[in-house]
Amino acid sequence: MGDSLILVGRVAGAFGVRGEVRLTSYTAEPSALLDYRDLKREDGRPALTLLSGRPAKGGLVVRAQEVETREQAEALRGLNLYIPRDILPEPEEDEFYVTDLIGLAVETPQGEPLGRVKNVQDFGAGDLLEIEPPEGAAWYLPFTKEAVPEVRLAEGKVVAVRPEETE
Incomplete structure (x- = not known):
């Protein structure tokens, strides 16, 4: 950085x-x-x-x-x-600077690519990752442990579970 x-x-x-x-x-x-x-x-x-x-x-x-x-x-x-x-001080465990998340690759737990983190938004109900897929419209993913079980900054990626797969 x-x-x-x-x-x-x-x-x-x-x-x-x-x-x-x-x-x-x-x-x-x-x-x-x-x-x-x-x-x-x-x-x-x-x-x-x-x-x-x-x-x-x-x-x-x-x-x-x-x-x-x-x-x-x-x-x-x-x-x-x-x-x-x-x-800036290093963030606490399980905390991240928005700037460190933007641009990270997003993939499923199985390694399937889902896109990249385009932005991090908070419309009042908690942080959302804006995911820009290789094709198609961007979509939002709640930035929770259930939806984003791992953030691997050193590897430049986020492991994500798509919303329809969380139940």
Whole structure:
């Protein structure tokens, strides 16, 4: 995984008139962005260096080294913010970073290929793996032990039981 970048937030715009920046956080704990401090652009170039911040509805309000005015903050609206994957702690057992799952091959317990993990969604009832088959429309699979008994990151695959086979 080395130097890959993980999307952790987005600039939502300016806050107030003194150059503070509103951020939408994609981390479990929004204030974690302050711990990462040096946020990057998608191409790896520096984006924002966070100096301080506080929780706000939907994210954080921060002071950034690169921003002094409201106009500068507004100009950054929509900028996606990343951190290097290798600075994240290793997940707990049976927990995964979404970015580590996307692109994994999906196969049955018998080794039959079902496709690749296209995305991970949560529409309110728990995580779903969006599976993109070699042909045909994508489909969703609940990300549960019953439907996904094994995730083998080192092998680059997920073992899955199709929904009609779970009963």
